[in-house]
Amino acid sequence: MALWKSWQATVALALAGCGTIPDVTINYYYPRAKTQFAVTQTIGCSPKVTGKHRIIRSVISVAPSTTNSADVDWKNPDGSTHQGQLRYRAFHGSFSDADATVTLTPDGRLASINATSTGQADTIIKDVITVAGAVALLGVPPAGPFVETVEDQACDQVDKYSAIVAEAGAKNAALLTLTFNALITYTAVTGADPVFAIDNAISPGYDEQLGNQTSINFVPDVASKPAYDALKQVLGDRMTTMLKVTSTKENLRVMNSTAPTTVAPADGFPLELNKVALLNLEIDGHAGDMLQSSQIWGGVVPVPMRETYQVPIPSPAAFGKTAFGIGLSDFGSITSLHYGETNGAPDATDAVGQIAKALQPKTPEDKANALKGQADLIAQQQRLIGCQVSPTTCK
Numbered sequence: 412m413a414l415w416k417s418w419q420a421t422v423a424l425a426l427a428g429c430g431t432i433p434d435v436t437i438n439y440y441y442p443r444a445k446t447q448f449a450v451t452q453t454i455g456c457s458p459k460v461t462g463k464h465r466i467i468r469s470v471i472s473v474a475p476s477t478t479n480s481a482d483v484d485w486k487n488p489d490g491s492t493h494q495g496q497l498r499y500r501a502f503h504g505s506f507s508d509a510d511a512t513v514t515l516t517p518d519g520r521l522a523s524i525n526a527t528s529t530g531q532a533d534t535i536i537k538d539v540i541t542v543a544g545a546v547a548l549l550g551v552p553p554a555g556p557f558v559e560t561v562e563d564q565a566c567d568q569v570d571k572y573s574a575i576v577a578e579a580g581a582k583n584a585a586l587l588t589l590t591f592n593a594l595i596t597y598t599a600v601t602g603a604d605p606v607f608a609i610d611n612a613i614s615p616g617y618d619e620q621l622g623n624q625t626s627i628n629f630v631p632d633v634a635s636k637p638a639y640d641a642l643k644q645v646l647g648d649r650m651t652t653m654l655k656v657t658s659t660k661e662n663l664r665v666m667n668s669t670a671p672t673t674v675a676p677a678d679g680f681p682l683e684l685n686k687v688a689l690l691n692l693e694i695d696g697h698a699g700d701m702l703q704s705s706q707i708w709g710g711v712v713p714v715p716m717r718e719t720y721q722v723p724i725p726s727p728a729a730f731g732k733t734a735f736g737i738g739l740s741d742f743g744s745i746t747s748l749h750y751g752e753t754n755g756a757p758d759a760t761d762a763v764g765q766i767a768k769a770l771q772p773k774t775p776e777d778k779a780n781a782l783k784g785q786a787d788l789i790a791q792q793q794r795l796i797g798c799q800v801s802p803t804t805c806k
């Protein structure tokens with residue numbers, strides 16, 4: 412009996428001397444999405460010939476790019492920043508080995524626990540450019556005596572601001588390229604229609620369209636504004652290109668786990684994650700002959716919500732091994748979730764189904780290629796419009 416008590420004491424001392432995970436708490440931010448919409452419009456007019464009406468055509472291209480960052484503006488009722496918390500003690504059991512690795516993004520968002528980080532960085536629809544108005548039939552000019560039309564007046568303005576001027580008797584088509592940019596942030600709440608707002612610090616000129624919006628009219632960049640204003644005085648709403656949310660509270664899809672909203676103590680330690688909504692967006696503009704507005708671009712954007720749910724981290728077993736691993740996308744949605752004896756490797760596809768690229772900083776070469784791509788787009792737009800309005804001089 413004395414020997415048995417002596418063995419118990421020895422085991423207790425040995426266990427007491429084992430290393431333990433310190434009671435460290437990791438705070439992490441939830442993500443917030445911003446989408447940069449870059450819109451390029453090229454307007455062209457046929458060569459100017461005395462006594463003949465001119466033909467006007469428009470091509471519009473849209474290139475969206477979404478980035479995610481820490482939502483430092485999400486506040487608690489007391490004014491403090493809303494953050495998630497993870498205690499390392501959640502992985503420590505009385506007799507079990509404990510090993511925990513938590514990975515955060517550089518700005519403090521949770522990326523993974525005991526799994527390879529799956530942060531997706533900066534694009535949802537990278538390199539997808541929608542071009543509208545590329546196929547537009549040439550209309551029949553008005554019959555009868557020559558009376559200057561709205562299109563003729565608009566082409567005079569294109570001549571004025573174009574780098575290629577269609578002077579009287581000249582063979583060249585007049586071409587003008589306008590650019591528009593807007594940085595959008597989103598708000599999606601269960602039971603309410605989703606809205607967005609303009610980041611005015613990055614996108615100036617939208618003073619009258621700030622706040623919660625369901626649609627905005629694109630404002631021209633500074634360099635394009637004089638030509639745009641001149642054309643708008645002639646063409647009016649035919650110069651309008653509009654971004655709008657087509658999702659409503661009835662058809663808003665919310666991507667979250669099948670886990671319960673809260674975790675009972677018996678289920679383990681709670682890990683709080685944000686829900687992700689899928690917003691439908693659309694851009695309408697006046698392409699082709701510019702007489703009617705039509706859809707230029709449509710897409711689905713994953714948006715982190717300021718709503719959370721909980722996923723249980725299992726309590727460590729007294730004997731044996733309890734495995735847990737989770738990987739998150741840049742939007743906060745679960746890309747992999749593993750319980751039991753698994754390797755913890757993340758799945759290749761994000762649950763939202765829109766992400767394709769790992770988190771990487773932009774290199775000077777990347778930026779140079781992006782600028783080259785934009786220059787090539789403008790050149791091809793101008794070539795297309797030139798061929799449409801002046802087929803005989805198409806190159």
